[in-house]
Amino acid sequence: MMDTPFNAVVPMLCVVFAALAVMMAEAFRGRDEQMALGGLGIVGLVGAAVSSMLLWNRNASSFGVIVADNFGLFVTMTLVIVGVLTIMFSSVVVRRDGLPAGEYYALVLFAVVGMIMMATANDLLVIFIALEILSLAVYVLTGIRRDDPRATEAAFKYFLLGAFSSAFFLYGIAFTYGVSGSTRLDRIGAFLAAQSMSDSPLILVAIGMLLVGFAFKISAVPFHMWTPDAYEGAPAVVTGFMSTGVKAAAFAAFTRVFLSAFEPFSVDWAPMIWILAVATMILGTVVGVAQTNVKRMLAYSSIAHGGYLLVGLIAANDVGKAAILFYLLAYAVTNVAAFGVIALLGTRDAANDELRDFSGLWHGRPALAALMTVCLLSLGGLPPTAGFIGKWYIFSAAVSAGYYGLAIIGVLTSVVSVFFYLRVVVMMYMEERDPGLAAPAHVGGVGMVALVASIVVIFYLGVLPTRVLDLAAESISTIF
Amino acid sequence: MPETLIFYALSGFAIGASAMVIGQRNPMYSVMMLIASFGALAGLYVQLDAPFVAVAQIIIYAGAIMVLFLFVVMLLNAPKEDGSEWDRSHPLRQPAVVRLGGLLASLLVVQLGWALLSARGLGGGVAAFGDAETVSSVRVLGRVLFSEYVFAFEATSILILVAMVGAVVLARREGEGS
Numbered sequence: 001m002m003d004t005p006f007n008a009v010v011p012m013l014c015v016v017f018a019a020l021a022v023m024m025a026e027a028f029r030g031r032d033e034q035m036a037l038g039g040l041g042i043v044g045l046v047g048a049a050v051s052s053m054l055l056w057n058r059n060a061s062s063f064g065v066i067v068a069d070n071f072g073l074f075v076t077m078t079l080v081i082v083g084v085l086t087i088m089f090s091s092v093v094v095r096r097d098g099l100p101a102g103e104y105y106a107l108v109l110f111a112v113v114g115m116i117m118m119a120t121a122n123d124l125l126v127i128f129i130a131l132e133i134l135s136l137a138v139y140v141l142t143g144i145r146r147d148d149p150r151a152t153e154a155a156f157k158y159f160l161l162g163a164f165s166s167a168f169f170l171y172g173i174a175f176t177y178g179v180s181g182s183t184r185l186d187r188i189g190a191f192l193a194a195q196s197m198s199d200s201p202l203i204l205v206a207i208g209m210l211l212v213g214f215a216f217k218i219s220a221v222p223f224h225m226w227t228p229d230a231y232e233g234a235p236a237v238v239t240g241f242m243s244t245g246v247k248a249a250a251f252a253a254f255t256r257v258f259l260s261a262f263e264p265f266s267v268d269w270a271p272m273i274w275i276l277a278v279a280t281m282i283l284g285t286v287v288g289v290a291q292t293n294v295k296r297m298l299a300y301s302s303i304a305h306g307g308y309l310l311v312g313l314i315a316a317n318d319v320g321k322a323a324i325l326f327y328l329l330a331y332a333v334t335n336v337a338a339f340g341v342i343a344l345l346g347t348r349d350a351a352n353d354e355l356r357d358f359s360g361l362w363h364g365r366p367a368l369a370a371l372m373t374v375c376l377l378s379l380g381g382l383p384p385t386a387g388f389i390g391k392w393y394i395f396s397a398a399v400s401a402g403y404y405g406l407a408i409i410g411v412l413t414s415v416v417s418v419f420f421y422l423r424v425v426v427m428m429y430m431e432e433r434d435p436g437l438a439a440p441a442h443v444g445g446v447g448m449v450a451l452v453a454s455i456v457v458i459f460y461l462g463v464l465p466t467r468v469l470d471l472a473a474e475s476i477s478t479i480f
Numbered sequence: 481m482p483e484t485l486i487f488y489a490l491s492g493f494a495i496g497a498s499a500m501v502i503g504q505r506n507p508m509y510s511v512m513m514l515i516a517s518f519g520a521l522a523g524l525y526v527q528l529d530a531p532f533v534a535v536a537q538i539i540i541y542a543g544a545i546m547v548l549f550l551f552v553v554m555l556l557n558a559p560k561e562d563g564s565e566w567d568r569s570h571p572l573r574q575p576a577v578v579r580l581g582g583l584l585a586s587l588l589v590v591q592l593g594w595a596l597l598s599a600r601g602l603g604g605g606v607a608a609f610g611d612a613e614t615v616s617s618v619r620v621l622g623r624v625l626f627s628e629y630v631f632a633f634e635a636t637s638i639l640i641l642v643a644m645v646g647a648v649v650l651a652r653r654e655g656e657g658s
Contacts, residue, residue, distance in 0.1 A: 009631075016638065023645070063631040103649045110642045117635065129635045133642055140646035 007060035008068035011048040011076050012116045015083075018044020019109035026102020037105045038087045038094075044109065045087075048116065049080045064184065065123035070475035071325070072120035075252040078329045079119065079245055081457075082336055083112040086241040088450035089340040093237045097348050099144055107144075108241065111137035115249035124173045124183040124210075124261075127253050131169065131217065134249060135162050138242045142234040154233025161216070161226040169213025175206035176261075188261040207262055207269055211276075214257075217250035218306045221279040231299035236346060236353065239295060240339025243302045244332040251309055255324060259316055266316070273314050278409055280307030285413040289420050294342060295353045297420055298335070301379055304417060305331050311406050312394045318473065320397035325472040327394055330378070330386035330461050337454035338375035341368055344447045358424055360433030369428045371451045376421040378458050381414050386461035393469070487527055494520035507553050511546060518542040532618050 021044070022037050029035055052073045060068040068076075086108060094101050114134030121127045139162065143155025177183055179202050180191040192203070212223065219227040231239045262269060284304030291297035309331075312324040345361075345368070346352045362369040378385035391414060398407040461468060497517035504510045518541045525534035571577065625633055 064628075065631045100649060100652075103645055106645055107642070107649070110638065110645070113638060114642075123632070125629065125632045126635060129632055129639055133635070133639045136639065136642045136646055140642075140649055144649060146650070 006062050007055060007058070008062035008066045008120065010051040010055070011068070011073075011080075012066075012113055012120070014047035014051060015044045015109055015113045015116065018047070019106050019113065022102060022106045022109060026106070029102070035101075037101050038091045041087050041105050041109050042084055045080045045083045045112065049077060052076045052080070061122070065126045066117070066120050067122045068120055070471075071256070072252070074325050074472060074475040075119035075248060075328065076116050078248050078325075078332050079112055079115045081329075082241065082245045082248065082332050083108065085333070085336045085340065085450050085454055086237060086245075088446050089237045089240070089336075089343050092444040092447040093235060093343050093346075096346075097145060097235070099235075104141070104144060107137045107141050110134075111141070111241070111245065115245050118249040119252035121253065122185050122256075124176060124185065124188075124257070127257070128166075128170060128173060130249070131213075131253075132166065134246060135166070135217075138238070138246060141238045141241070142230055144238070145235055148233075150233040151235065152233075154230045158226050158230040165213050165216035165223070168209050168216075172206050172209030172211075172213060175202055175209060179203050179206060185257060185261040189263060192262070192264045203265065204268060207265060208272075210257065211269065211272060214250060214254040215276060218247055218254065218309070219303050220276045220306050220310060221283045221303065224280070224283070224303050227303055228296050228299045231302070232293060232296045232353075236295060236339050236343035236351065239299075240336045240343065243299070243339070244335045247302070247306060247309075248328045248332055251306075251313075251324065251328060255313060255321070258313065259321070270314055273310055274403075274406065277307050277310035277314060277406060280304065280310060281409055281413045282307075285417045288417065291420070292355045293353055294355055294358065294424060295339075295351075297355075297424075298338060298342075298379075301417060301420070302335060304413060305335075305379075307413075308391060308394050308410055311398050311403070311410055314406065315394075315397040315401035315403055317397060317401045318476065319393060319400060321476040322469060322473040323390070323393035323397050325475060326461075326465070326469055327390035329468065329472075330390040330458070333454050333457045333461070334375050334378040334385075334387055337451055337458070338372065338379065340447065340451055340454070341372045341375065344368070344444075344451075355424065355427060358427045359431035361428040363433060367448070368451075371455055372428065373425050374455050374458060376424055378462070380418040380421040382418070384459065384462045386458045386465075389462055389465045389469075483527065487524070490520045490523040490527070493517075494524070508550075511549050511553055514549070515542050515546050518546070532621055 018041050021040050025035055025037055025040060052068075055068045056070060056073055058068070059070075062068075087105065090104065090108065093099070094104055111134045114130045114132075114137065117130035118127055118134065121130055139155055139159045142158055143151050145151045173183060176188060179200065180188045182188055182191070216223040216226075231243060234242070258266075258269060258273075281304055284300045284302075284307060288297050288300030288304065291300060305327075309324055309327055312320045312327060314320075342351075342353050345357070358372075361372070374385065378387035381387045381391040391410070395407045395410050398404075398410065494517050497513045497520060500513040501510045501517065504513060518537060522534040522537040522542070525531075525537060
């Protein structure tokens with residue numbers, strides 16, 4: 001690839017053009033013409049993946065605000081994987097539920113654009129715009145089933161609370177700009193490091209506001225209120241997309257902002273995040289135990305996983321930073337696949353996401369039950385899956401940084417969380433199928449391919465993690 | 481001296497209009513008063529040598545956002561508030577609530593007075609910016625927008641496109657399109 005000033009935006013542009021192509025194709029589509037709109041999206045995402053690989057180790061930067069360093073590219077690859085899996089699962093769901101295909105895929109792709117922009121942005125203003133792009137797209141995707149009152153309610157709640165948190169985030173940016181005179185992360189970091197600002201309450205207000213904005217997007221306790229409702233009300237495949245993509249993008253920006261621009265103030269923000277992490281891990285696990293709806297249970301599980309990622313952020317040593325990246329990848333693949341199974345089990349009229357809908361699944365659909373089991377074990381952090389390695393590195397980072405309390409709480413909550421993951425497994429294998437329930441739906445070929453592919457990735461990351469871990473370690477060594 | 485007079489006139493107008501926003505029984509009048517208040521604020525911005533902010537205030541707030549307000553008021557067909565509804569049994573009229581509100585209001589007044597009178601401010605640490613003339617010049621703003629902030633500016637077009645697609649998806653009637 002040639003070195004031009006526009007290199008760093010190429011992965012993003014691939015996805016933008018794919019989204020525009022989907023919109024144009026939908027506009028010129030005949031009334032009953034079938035079109036593989038999802039395929040167009042996958043082409044764009046693959047383009048983004050290829051250009052990311054070509055940009056690896058080049059530290060490209062465009063307009064001074066988008067940096068394609070290895071950290072951003074690693075997250076971009078994670079987001080591309082999430083996007084491809086989501087589109088593959090969606091191809092089954094869109095046809096089954098009669099969703100507007102063109103708009104649906106365009107919104108998914110625009111959300112991915114926002115996520116990639118957020119992961120590679122080096123400017124608070126661009127991070128904010130990226131946050132809004134992905135948020136708007138996801139709000140609409142949450143409520144895209146307009147005949148479902150639960151989805152509409154979820155979208156409305158998510159939208160109102162999301163707008164509220166955006167205001168906090170923007171206010172934080174304004175304060176930061178007021179103090180440092182710039183929105184670029186490197187300049188803010190240099191300014192704060194050069195000046196002794198310890199007596200200025202303004203910068204602490206700014207950090208607090210930005211923390212609230214990020215904590216909302218990664219649904220850290222106590223800013224998690226919207227998560228269970230939004231995750232339960234949204235179509236399962238959208239839930240899988242937003243519980244992984246939004247979280248990965250938000251965490252990438254969170255890590256970048258707090259470990260580069262606000263690094264000089266880590267003494268001030270580390271205790272705040274410590275409290276958030278503990279509350280998030282404990283509440284996500286404890287409340288998750290009481291859930292009878294699988295989507296809601298996985299919502300609380302994803303809250304808890306956000307807590308583990310925060311542990312990696314606090315233990316900001318080399319192991320911790322690499323562990324964040326590895327954990328994001330492992331969690332993203334696993335969670336998309338788990339919600340994919342739920343999405344594939346649903347029908348147009350029934351979501352089939354209650355715990356008892358899974359009873360005896362092994363007898364009717366042994367393949368789906370086995371795939372779901374692998375996802376749940378990986379979420380629970382059992383070897384030899386990706387989730388185990390991810391948790392292992394997060395907790396060992398916490399220990400080596402001296403945060404023994406965090407590591408102990410993390411391990412304990414992981415053990416408790418295994419209970420509610422295994423409850424689903426027990427339901428699938430040991431219970432007889434409730435005769436009142438309809439037979440599980442037939443699963444289309446594309447959905448099955450996506451599931452098998454994600455299971456392969458989960459086992460690959462669980463058994464041979466060295467290569468990906470090295471890449472993650474290489475990614476963070478270039479920055480911070 | 482005339483500048484000071486204009487300042488006090490505009491300020492009084494803005495405060496009076498804002499007070500009438502919450503004093504009106506008819507929501508439509510409230511919206512109209514809010515527009516008047518925004519107009520007075522725009523005048524204050526002109527006095528502060530910030531013509532761009534003043535124009536943006538008129539176009540965005542008094543124009544676009546207030547049209548939205550009016551549409552919502554008309555769509556919801558918000559009724560005129562009836563005086564009899566506000567009897568003493570209303571939860572907001574309980575003596576304890578009134579006292580708490582009074583306490584908070586006086587606290588706010590004390591805080592504001594303290595902040596305005598104490599010259600210390602927020603302890604400094606605010607970065608130095610150019611003088612008012614450079615900052616408010618539309619030419620300089622345009623240059624900065626298309627050089628330093630060009631990516632954010634272009635990315636906003638994607639944001640608006642997403643908002644448009646989303647509005648179409650959510651507003652489309654059932655059975656239309658595909």
